[in-house]
Amino acid sequence: MAVRGAAWFVLLFSCSVLETVSWKTGQNSTQPPPVVIWHGMGDSCCNPLSMGFIKKLVEEKIPGIYVLSLEIGNSIKEDVENSFFMNVNDQVELVCHILSKDKLLQNGYNAMGFSQGGQFLRAVAQRCSSPAMKNLISFGGQHQGVYGLPRCSGESSHICNWIRKMLNLGAYTSPIQDHLVQAEYWHDPLNEELYRNKSVFLADINQERGINGSYKENLMKLNKFVMVKFLKDSMVVPVDSEWFGFYKAGQAKDTYTLQESDLYHEDRLGLKVMDKAKKLEFLTVDGDHLQFSEEWFITNIIPYLK
Numbered sequence: 001m002a003v004r005g006a007a008w009f010v011l012l013f014s015c016s017v018l019e020t021v022s023w024k025t026g027q028n029s030t031q032p033p034p035v036v037i038w039h040g041m042g043d044s045c046c047n048p049l050s051m052g053f054i055k056k057l058v059e060e061k062i063p064g065i066y067v068l069s070l071e072i073g074n075s076i077k078e079d080v081e082n083s084f085f086m087n088v089n090d091q092v093e094l095v096c097h098i099l100s101k102d103k104l105l106q107n108g109y110n111a112m113g114f115s116q117g118g119q120f121l122r123a124v125a126q127r128c129s130s131p132a133m134k135n136l137i138s139f140g141g142q143h144q145g146v147y148g149l150p151r152c153s154g155e156s157s158h159i160c161n162w163i164r165k166m167l168n169l170g171a172y173t174s175p176i177q178d179h180l181v182q183a184e185y186w187h188d189p190l191n192e193e194l195y196r197n198k199s200v201f202l203a204d205i206n207q208e209r210g211i212n213g214s215y216k217e218n219l220m221k222l223n224k225f226v227m228v229k230f231l232k233d234s235m236v237v238p239v240d241s242e243w244f245g246f247y248k249a250g251q252a253k254d255t256y257t258l259q260e261s262d263l264y265h266e267d268r269l270g271l272k273v274m275d276k277a278k279k280l281e282f283l284t285v286d287g288d289h290l291q292f293s294e295e296w297f298i299t300n301i302i303p304y305l306k
Contacts, residue, residue: 040115045071096128126215144246145187148237172198189247207268220270235289
């Protein structure tokens with residue numbers, strides 16, 4: 001009996017240790033899935049009026065959740081600057097490394113991308129399958145790019161004015177493509193061939209030059225791909241890009257929808273299959289860019305994070 005009792009004690013102790021280790025490494029199934037957030041242009045990981053507020057709100061509504069708000073750089077200042085000047089492919093590679101090393105994410109995570117952070121996190125989903133992204137929520141993401149630079153206020157306004165000049169000089173020249181973030185998702189409908197050949201980021205993740213089978217396979221693993229469109233958006237041109245629509249080739253007035261696009265019909269990213277399987281969710285907000293109420297967020301977004 002003493003031996004059996006000792007064995008029972010060892011078993012209980014081992015289970016207790018395993019449960020503790022499992023919680024610390026994100027393996028406890030009772031914990032809510034972690035959330036990864038990527039901010040937009042001119043913002044930072046921890047701005048109390050934007051990403052800091054979102055992080056706090058999610059933590060309040062889902063007790064015990066782990067929320068990682070991505071900081072691209074070694075300081076808030078670098079994080080803001082990198083949203084303008086750090087090559088997007090390098091940013092995505094850095095984020096994939098950060099996520100792969102975070103023990104709390106190894107059982108999978110949900111992701112929320114705000115503005116350009118939306119298509120950047122989609123690139124993460126396509127290029128980096130581990131750890132696994134469960135749900136991707138894109139708030140005003142420019143998935144078919146932009147043709148027209150968004151307005152930019154506050155301390156970043158002078159940067160935006162400079163970027164406009166650079167884009168006018170040559171959005172698809174190598175120095176600008178390699179170092180100017182907004183040029184890397186600049187999509188000129190008047191010169192689609194130049195865009196396809198010279199875009200170093202967007203044309204790649206949208207499979208414009210060829211098919212990378214892993215991009216499609218990885219994206220289709222998502223449980224849900226949620227796209228939030230802001231109906232009065234004054235920053236994203238055209239606003240249809242937030243749902244994978246864009247200008248029809250050769251002009252900049254009439255637009256097409258995702259379902260009318262070659263991307264959909266050729267199913268280069270698996271979006272057609274995902275749409276038929278009801279994995280795509282199209283939400284709207286009757287407001288300007290990233291302008292939504294706390295109540296709307298709690299009602300429409302929190303359920304995807306649980």
